[in-house]
Amino acid sequence: MRTRLSLVALISAIALLLTACGGSGGSGSGSSDLSRVKDAGVLKVGTEGTYAPFSYHDPKTNKLVGYDVEVAAAVAKKLGVKVDYVETPWDSIFAGLTSQRFDVIINQVTKNPEREGLYGLSTPYTISEGVIATRTDNSSISSLSDLKGKKTAQSLTSNWAEVAKKAGADVEGVEGFTQAVALLKQKRVDATVNDSLAVLDYQKSTGDTSIKIAAKTGDTSEQVVATRKGSDLVAAIDKALSELSADGTLTKISEKYFGTDVSKKKA
Numbered sequence: 393m394r395t396r397l398s399l400v401a402l403i404s405a406i407a408l409l410l411t412a413c414g415g416s417g418g419s420g421s422g423s424s425d426l427s428r429v430k431d432a433g434v435l436k437v438g439t440e441g442t443y444a445p446f447s448y449h450d451p452k453t454n455k456l457v458g459y460d461v462e463v464a465a466a467v468a469k470k471l472g473v474k475v476d477y478v479e480t481p482w483d484s485i486f487a488g489l490t491s492q493r494f495d496v497i498i499n500q501v502t503k504n505p506e507r508e509g510l511y512g513l514s515t516p517y518t519i520s521e522g523v524i525a526t527r528t529d530n531s532s533i534s535s536l537s538d539l540k541g542k543k544t545a546q547s548l549t550s551n552w553a554e555v556a557k558k559a560g561a562d563v564e565g566v567e568g569f570t571q572a573v574a575l576l577k578q579k580r581v582d583a584t585v586n587d588s589l590a591v592l593d594y595q596k597s598t599g600d601t602s603i604k605i606a607a608k609t610g611d612t613s614e615q616v617v618a619t620r621k622g623s624d625l626v627a628a629i630d631k632a633l634s635e636l637s638a639d640g641t642l643t644k645i646s647e648k649y650f651g652t653d654v655s656k657k658k659a
Contacts, residue, residue, distance in 0.1 A: 425623045426471075429495055434476045435468040436494035441479035445593050445649045446500050459649040463517055464498040466641050467617070470632035486511070489620060496625060497618040512619035512626040517633050517642060519657050521588040522555060522609030527576060533583055533606045542582040545572035552585040555609055561585075569594065577602060585609060592650040612657075 429435050439447040439460055446460040456477055468475035478494040489497050489511070503513055526533050533542065540560030546553035548565040556563050564581055566572045572584040573594060583606070591605055617633075619625045636642045642655035 425495060425619065425625045426628050429471065429473055429625065433473050435464075435471060435473050435496065436476045436478055437464045437468075438478050438480045438485050438488050438494040438497040439464065439499045440482055440485070441477070443482075443499065445597070447498075459518075459645060460498050460500060462645045462648075463636075463642070464496075466636050466645070467498070467629055467632045470635055471628060486618070489618060492620075495619065496629070500615045501618045503614045503616045507618065510621060512621055512623045514617035514619075514626055514629045515633055516614035516616050517636075518589070518615035518654050520613050520615065520654065521658075522552065522585065522611030523588045523591055523605045524583050524585050524607040524609065525573075525576065525591050525603055526583045526606040527579070528602050528604045530582065530606070535607050536609050538607070539583065539585075543580075545575045545581040545584045547572075550586075552587075555611065556585045559585075573600075573603060587613075589650065589654060592652060592654065596649065596651040 439456075441447055441449060441456055443458070443460075445458055447456070447458040449455065450457045456479070461477065464477070465475050476494075478488070480488045480493070482499070485497055485499060488494060500518065501507065501513075503516065507513060524533060524536065524539065532538065536555075536559050539556060542561050544556045544561040544563055545566045546556050546563050547568055548563070553563055553565075561583075564575065566575065569584070569586055569590045572581070572586070575581045576584055588605065588608075591603070594600065595603065617626075617629050619629070633642070637655060643653045646653045646655045
């Protein structure tokens with residue numbers, strides 16, 4: 393009888409422990425993620441620190457700066473806490489989130505069905521589109537179909553190379569966007585297909601007016617804040633992002649880095 397009672401007590405204790413561990417917040421603790429962040433007074437943000445213009449070190453001051461860095465600081469301020477950036481390589485950033493090294497990832501995480509199943513995802517704070525960049529003096533390309541028979545410069549490992557090929561372009565392989573722009577300016581290619589953020593960043597950072605966005609491909613992606621699955625931080629971050637959009641903060645940060653508002657869909 394004593395053994396049986398002890399077993400019942402043990403089972404009850406295990407059940408209580410599992411209930412506590414399975415509490416809200418997706419953090420593996422009895423308290424929610426939001427309450428832990430509030431109690432600590434700090435939102436820990438996983439970010440690369442090597443991904444300009446989103447998260448990188450200013451070469452003059454070595455200070456961590458960028459679009460995502462400023463968005464993270466603004467979100468933390470809305471939550472009433474400070475921000476602590478935990479610089480992490482992209483290859484291990486989701487593992488860092490799962491192992492609770494930080495509370496969220498703010499590093500241009502693109503929303504997709506796989507990630508929706510694995511993580512908590514906020515509403516988008518960046519919208520990017522596929523675009524075709526040409527020389528400003530080139531008026532022969534105004535749509536994706538106009539790439540047929542034209543020559544484009546693309547990184548062969550990117551999805552943009554496939555987009556260009558399907559449109560009928562003759563694709564020349566390059567190592568990245570910088571090299572693609574160089575070939576474009578040298579008139580060795582007619583265009584390059586890429587993400588709008590890459591083109592806008594190039595135009596804003598260099599002031600180069602010889603390159604223009606001539607057309608859109610129709611591809612759109614949304615970048616979000618990632619949390620652990622089931623975290624109550626998602627609702628709090630959504631509220632913060634909504635307020636930051638309404639008060640113009642996201643627009644201001646966008647225009648600082650891209651010269652236009654990339655925080656919402658274009659009409």
